[in-house]
Each structure stands twice: as structure tokens, then as C-alpha cells.
Amino acid sequence: MKRNGLTTAVRMVIAGALAGTLAACGGGGSGDGSAVNASSQGTSVGAVTGFGSVYVNGTRFQTSGTVSSDDGIEREDQLHKGMILKVKGSWDGRGAGRADDVSYDDTLRGPLTSMNWDDIEKTGQLQLLNQTVRLDRQTVFRGATPLELAGNPGAYNVRISGWRMENGDFRASYVGARSAGSRFDDFNDVEIEGLVANLDTSARTFEINGLQIDYNSATGDDDFDLDDLRNGLAVEVEGYLEDGILIAREIEDEDDLFDDDDDVEISGEIYDFDASGRSFRINGVQVQYNRGTEFDDIRESSLQNGLFVKVEGDFRNGVLIAEEIEGRDGDVELDGRLEQIDLSNEVLIVSGIRVQLTPGTLIDDDDDDDRRSRVEDINGFRVGDYLEIEGRQRSENGGYLEAFTIEREDDDDDDDYELEARIDALSSTSVTFMNLEILLNGYSTDGVRVGDEVEVEYRSTSGGQYELTDDIDD
16 A cells, blocks of 8 residues: 655644644753652763753753763753763653753764765774774764765864773764864863773873873872772873873773662663673673563673663662663664654654654754754654664564664655565565565565565555565575
8 A cells, every 4th residue: 555645734733733742841942840750860871862951861851951061061052962971860761851960071082083984884983092983873973974074084173972892992972073173172182081001100101092191290080099090990081182192181080970879771882791790881880680680672692792782770889780671773774765754653654664753763964963852853854855764673563663863864866765674574476574565576585584684675666565676685
């Protein structure tokens, strides 16, 4: 059956209903002062996915509009999607929260050395301060496009908000760029975090991932005693570069992210995974799980280094005791045309696939430097938009795609669609994904079976159906 776009009248009614609903809970500004029936009190650490006030880890936190930061950011309106925040406050587990304090801290900051970017796969990596940073579809770019950065890396200074990986590299959630002659912080040009190595207390030097650091002129920040420096300690260093050496002005211990007995939410990439000890780390935080830990969208047997997860639990004696571990790595990619919009249920039909939005969905545009609220993000969708979506394949209700990230592509006239997903059904004439039947159109299905993860290219037909335009790629 052909899926026609909603009529203008229906779309206006639904848009008005959604805008009124979300505006009632503060969609256009900061906190509205309403009470939150909190079930958790503590700290939530994760990337911003929307504004009005701020959405972090699927919770909309009411805020005062101020931000604690040493990196030149003082107000909420200076934040961008993708920036990783530390929010102290309370939340109800159903999407509502109140922030008592919102803080931001750059992971890395300094001159960009090199960068590569595959604009088809939406992946790449960059280097600054001798550190390697991985880029992917979930990375938000501001100030310059990834192609501009890759084309002339020496012309930019960048600030990175991201997660530490197993090998000491980073995975970027946010990349902000400015011209090489401008600063993000008027006092400290560069910032780096990582593990102390090759400490020489006599010369007062050490290294982080091969970058030499001189701390003769440094002071400890937040009561950190420089005499406590040791190899293997996670630290944050701010200062300036001189002949390739980071001259440190401030050094801070990075192992004090949470307070004892905090309720905690944190998202990031697993490293130091120990199956026998039922433990791993996320951004320097040790996580311990046990028989009582609940697993959502992931099995315990699937845990491994490099997996992106969200962990909820209690912080006790320096360890996060996990009550729930949720898989947050996408297993579906869809590039296609927006055909229908159901704003009341926050559902899109994209090239025949039902796409469900959530409070954790990051909606982004090419070259989008503004800070629209989540209401404006959703109301900004138009039938005919070409979207690139990453998310998780769901089997409930006939199957749908839960969107983690959605990027709107400007002026894309491509009517060929691409989908990477698991096959739900297969016959001699068609293949089905998430309740979307695609006619084989004479192409072979040799070597693929139901449950296989495959890549297909397809298009819509004048008869309202969909058909393959190439062989299925297993």
C-alpha cells in the first residue's frame, strides 16, 4: 500500500497539539519551576540531545540557565548538542528531571593537526595534541563541516567533547571549530585528559599518550595536590603549547566524577572489560555488575570492549554498582525520504520504515549552528526531507526503527534509499524489514537468510510499492 504524506490540515492540527503539550512542560526555555516527583537523586552524565531546557540520557532537565565551566561557557545558550554534561539533580525515570547544577568540561582543546573523513560512511578520525579521536554518525560538528576540517586542518582550533576508549583514544560526541587564530578559553589555549605516564618528579614532567607535559609552573585545581601525581592516574591538564610541549597551568584529578551514595546515570564506551570479575570502565569510572543487574537491549554475554552503553546504579566507595545496563549502539542505518509525519506520537515514515523518536533522539541539520528547542526540531520536519538515521531495530508492533540520531541533509535529490538492518522475512519475491516489504525486482537472495544483517538499496515505485535496485549485500 502506498504511504501518502499527511494532508496540510491534519499536520497543522497535530503540530499544534504537540507544540502545546511540549510548551506546557517548558519547551521553549529553561525550567518552569514545576515539581518533579523524583525517584533518583544524584548525577547524570551524557551528551545533550535537545534543548528546552536540556535533554541528557533521555531526561528533560529543568535548569536555571547557568552552566558551571572553566572553558569559557557560562550559560545554557552557549551549549550545543553533543556536548557531554554533568547534571546534578533529580529525575523521575519517565523523562522529567530538575537540575541543581549543570557543568561542562572540554575533553580536549587545541590546534587540529590532521583529519580524515568518509562522507559516504560518515566516519573518520582526527588528531590534536598527539591524541587520536574517532568520529562517526553520532558526532555533532559546529563551526565547520567535517569536509572543511579535513580539507584544511591547520586552519582550525577545535574543542572536543567525547568518551575515552580502551586504547586511550577518544570517541567524539561533539567537535566545535574556530579559526586557528581564535580561542575558546582566554586563559588556557589547550586542554587534555588521560592517564599519567613516564612521570619524572625531579624534572616535574610526565606524558599523556605521548604528549610531553611540563608542570613546573602548574597549580592543582579543586584542591588537587600535585604531590599525588602517579603513573596511571587520570588527570585533566590545561595550559599552552611551547615547542610541542604542553606547559601546564592547572592540573586536576579526573577520578572524582561522582559523590559517594549518588544515584548515577552515565553513557559511554566500555573498556577494561573483565567478564570473570563482572566489571568494566566508562570514562574512567569503574562499573561493577552482578546477578541482580538488569540488561536492556543487550545480553550480559554481549558485553565487550568498545560497546556503547548507558549504566544506571549507585556510586559506592568509588565504584558504580550497576542496577541496569542498556545497549546504546545502533544496529540499523537508514538513508531515505520522509513520507509521513505523525507529530502526536512522534513517529516518522521514512522510505517505508516506521521511525520512532524518543527524548534521547538527537536531531541535527547540515551546518546547523542554532540552538532550536526539541519542539522546534520536531516541528521542523517536512515531507520530502532526506534523512540519515541511525538507531535500533525493534520487533514490537510489527517492527520499527527507534532513532538514536537523525540528520537532515540539505538539497539532496537522491531517490535511491539505503538500509542496513536484519531481515525479518524472506520469500521468492520479496524481503521484509520492520514490516516493510521490498520486492526483489529480479535480484538474487542467494546466501542470505532471515536474521542476517544486510545492506540493501531500494526505491519507491509509481504503484506505491518498494523494490530493490541492487543485489543484497550480506
